[in-house]
Amino acid sequence: MPFRLMMPGPGWSAVLLWLGSWLMVAAPAKATHIVGGEMELVHNSGDSYTLLLNLYFDAVHGSSSALDAELTASIFEKGSNRRMANVVLPLTSNTFVDYANPACATPSLSTRKMVYSRAITLAANTYANAQGYYVAVERCCRNEDISNIVEPDKAAQAFYLEFPAVVRRGQPFLDSTPSLFPALAEYACRNELFYYDFSGRDADGDSLTYDLVTPLNGNANAVTPKPATASAAPYDLIQWIAGLGTANQIPGKPTLAIDALKGRLTVQPLDTGLFAFGVRCTEYRRGEKIGETRRDFQLKVLDCAPNATPSLVLLPAPTGRVPYRPGRDTLRLVSGGNRCVRLRFTDPDPSSRLSLSLSPVNFSGLLPNFTTASSGAVRTPGAPDTLTTTMCFPECIDTQGRVFYLDVVVADDGCSQPKRDTVRVAFMAVPPANSRPTIVTTASPTRPLRVQVGDLLAFDVIGTDADRDAIQLEMTGQGFNPTDIGAALSQGTVGTQQRGRFTWRVDCRAVGADSVLNFQFTAATSPCDVRQATVITVPVVVSYTNRPPTLTSTLPVAQSEQIPVIELPLGQVYTATFRGVDLDRDGLTLTATGSSENGKEGFDLALAGMRFEAQNGTGAANGTFRWDVSCAAANLHRNLTVTFQLIDATCKPLPQVQRIRLQVTNPDSLGVTLYNVITPNRDGQNDEFRLPDLPPNFCDMQFANVRIFTRWGQQVFSSSDRNFRWAAGQDSAGMYYYFVTYNDGRKYRGWLEVVK
Known part of the structure; x- marks a missing residue:
């Protein structure tokens, strides 16, 4: 299979220098400390794609033998396991995975993201099998400190990706596989709820679902940690220690789980240690599975310092002290009424920094805003024990008679992850009443207006709005585009009015059947992003007559x-x-x-x-x-x-x-007399052959030549003189043929008998 090399970026020389300090010739290492990874296939254009392997590496305990300059990916036909191609993926990027909160970093946990990539060609006449294809990369070994699998120092990884045929039902089928969110750099705390967004994004808008799977071990091992190519599926699985399995990969209450639709990973681990786990992201288009990608990763669980949960209270009344009761109260926001609530949030931990955020539950669009700072420190020198702010709902929020739910969340800056307190607010909102704009013109009230070619038609268009909303004037035509026939509408704001000037120099583009051209003028407003418009129509007739000259x-x-x-x-x-x-x-x-x-x-x-x-x-x-x-x-x-x-x-x-x-007038019209017999006996009668009645020379139409031939085709005479004479001379008696040619292509021919 043809493929082209993707050139490394500007940081490649630095990567080579970094690799030079690590790479060395040595026997296979017992453990390479591979943290995990996943593969991606990105469509570029036509039949060009980029194949990537994102490999995550333990930067603290990592072995130099894991820092490969390239890895080989093998592509197989899914139905038959037929090997399609082996693609060498060079290392194109080497970066650290950042902590969400750098202040929570621990020296025992640091992860590098190493990207191996190459541009490849997936030709339609090659990758057309309806069952699709898969790509695999095999590498050993995992981190030897993993707590939940058997003999982790001997356990390998098989990175795995499925993708569809590039042709489906005779038509191109273009697809980029899902791109998963950055891998986690955080650690979890024992007996504390850990949560992380493991969802992906799909460039084609395909549907994605998530589930937990047992990571693939594959066929690599400590003796052959880097096979020259990947083997075909099926691949061996890692072995869980006793009591654990696919549905219980990390011991906890709750155990490790992932939301099937949102990809949110949660666990409250019971034990410290390093735990491997696997996530599968399946891709659907129009309800049909077209591919999947697997993320193989690990989570470190530590004993952490105690961190209390912050608290949040909502006070709906402007000056009251009665708090909002989630699940029982519903805020009712009406035009002209109070649309703000007070928020009080605090944390029992000293020197804690708190921040507020909003998360809509069953709606999208406008959100409330905070009138004062929505973050700050508490219980630290110079800081209060409790922070307050006001949250106001925009007037344009319209729940259309339904109850909307909004999560108001306060989070601290605790490690390894923030503790949160959430108040779910139920509210109903009605936007302020709004009237439609009005529109008038200064055009003559006599309708339809009548014009002729060459006339200049001009009048004003005026829009007003009682609510003082911004007005936009628009011009359209029924069945035609006014600008196509030279009409224009300029506009500007004058006081509370939007004034437009319509001008049209009538020309031939408007001439047709003597029918009405309906110009439509619209005054439009968009209060709360809801269009309100008023239309007025001005009919115009273009009169046209023309008498032939x-x-x-x-x-x-x-x-x-x-x-x-x-x-x-x-x-x-x-x-x-x-x-x-x-x-x-x-x-x-x-x-x-x-x-x-x-x-x-x-x-x-x-x-x-x-x-x-x-x-x-x-x-x-x-x-x-x-x-x-x-x-x-x-x-x-x-x-x-x-x-x-x-x-x-x-x-x-x-x-x-x-x-x-x-x-x-051509003198050719005169008759031509042709002779047929000569008697060259010198008696003065018919002694010579000549053609005195040939058409005379006329302008460029000139006599060209005459030629005489024997009956056997031998030429005996030729002349370019139209006054030629031929007396047969030494030629014998008998039958001859002559040809006369003019330079305009005319020809005369005949026979001649010579009698001696």
């Missing part, structure tokens, strides 16, 4: 729609005059063009000795045509047709046309 001339009158023909000899002069008149006073233009007999092939009038002069104007035009009959026209070897056209300058012109066909 008249064209008179001194040309011969055509008979039965035939083009008149004028034939003149060389040296003559022909003239014709033209007169055009338009009662509508439109601009008139007279033109003359030349064409051949079929009316398609044009000719230059000047090259034929012709010229046409026109005096064009408004309502009237005059023209004169002159032809000096000469060889210039005769040499064109065709009948010359001249078309005279009178065009009126208006939206729908009604041109008037006259034509004349001009010919040069």
Whole structure:
């Protein structure tokens, strides 16, 4: 399979220097301290994809043998386990996984994220199997301190990814596999609830679900920690210690679990230690599974310093002291009423920093805002024991008669994760009443408005709103776009009004059937992001009439729609005059063009000795045509047709046309006498063969030659003189044949008998 190398980024040289200090030639290490990882396949364009392996490495206890400069991924056909390709993935990135709260960092836990990637090609004629494909990378070994699996120092990992065929039902099927959230760098605390977002994002908008799976061990081992290629599935699983399994990977109350739809990982561990676990993310499109990716990872559990939970109280009344009762009270927010609640939050721990956040439960959109600081320190020198702020709901929140739920959360900065207190607030809200805007125009009340081509139509459009909402004026047309016919609407704010100026210089784009053009003007407001609009229609009729112009001339009158023909000899002069008149006073233009007999092939009038002069104007035009009959026209070897056209300058012109066909009299029309017998006996009668009645030379149509042949095809005479004479000379009596050629292609032929 063809593939191309993805060039490393600017930090590659630093990575090489870092690797140089770690890499060494040595026997396989007993443990490589691989923390975990997952694979991704990202669609670039066409049949180009990028294959990635994200490998997480224990930066504290990690062995140098785990720091590979590249790893090999193997691609298989899922239904048959047929190996499709082996792809060498170079190391392209090496970074630390950051703590969510750097202050909680512990020297015993530090994780690196090492990315191996390469651009590959998945051709449609190769990766079209309906059962799809999978990719695997095998590497050993895991962290030897893992607490929940058997012989962790000998346990390997098989990184695994499934993806669909790139063609489905004869059409391209493009897909990027899910990209999971960054791996966790945090540790969990024994007997404390641990939570983490393990959800992914899908670039194609596919549906994702999550479940816990037993991590794959694969076929790598401590003797062969880095196989040259991955083996085909199925892959061996890791072995849990007694009492643990897929549904109980980390001992706890509750044990490790993941939300199937949200990907939220939770556990309250009972024991300290290092625990491996596996998560599978399955990808669906239109209800059909198209792929999956597995994240293999580990969680460190420590004994942590005690951290109390902060507390939060809501006081709905502006000055009252009765707290809000979750599950029993519902805030009712009405226009003009109180829309704010007071919040009091504290923490029994000394030197604790608290912060408030909001999380909508069953709605999206607008959220309340805090009028004062929503975070701060408590129980520290100079700080109060309790913080207060006010939370106000925007007027535009509209629950539309339903009850919305909002979680108000206070969190501390405790380690390893913040402790939280949540108050779920139920509320109903009605936005303030709002009236529609009004719109008027200064156009004439007589409707429809009537205009003609060339008129300038202009009037004002005025929008007002009783609630003083911002107004936008809009212009549309029923069945047409006003800007396409040159209409424009400019606008600006004047006091409490939005004033627009409509202008339209009527031109030919608006000319059609004498029907009504309905211009629609809208005044629109968007209070609380809800559009309110009022429309007014101004009908306009474009009146248009056009009478055809008249064209008179001194040309011969055509008979039965035939083009008149004028034939003149060389040296003559022909003239014709033209007169055009338009009662509508439109601009008139007279033109003359030349064409051949079929009316398609044009000719230059000047090259034929012709010229046409026109005096064009408004309502009237005059023209004169002159032809000096000469060889210039005769040499064109065709009948010359001249078309005279009178065009009126208006939206729908009604041109008037006259034509004349001009010919040069050709002396060819004379008869040609051909002789058939000569008697070269010198008696003065028929002694020589000649053709005195051949067509005379005419302009470029010249005599070329004469040739005489015996009956066996032997040429006995040739001449380029049209006045030739042939007396047979030494040639014997008998039958001869002659050929006469002109340079215009004409030929004359015949036979001749010589009698001696």
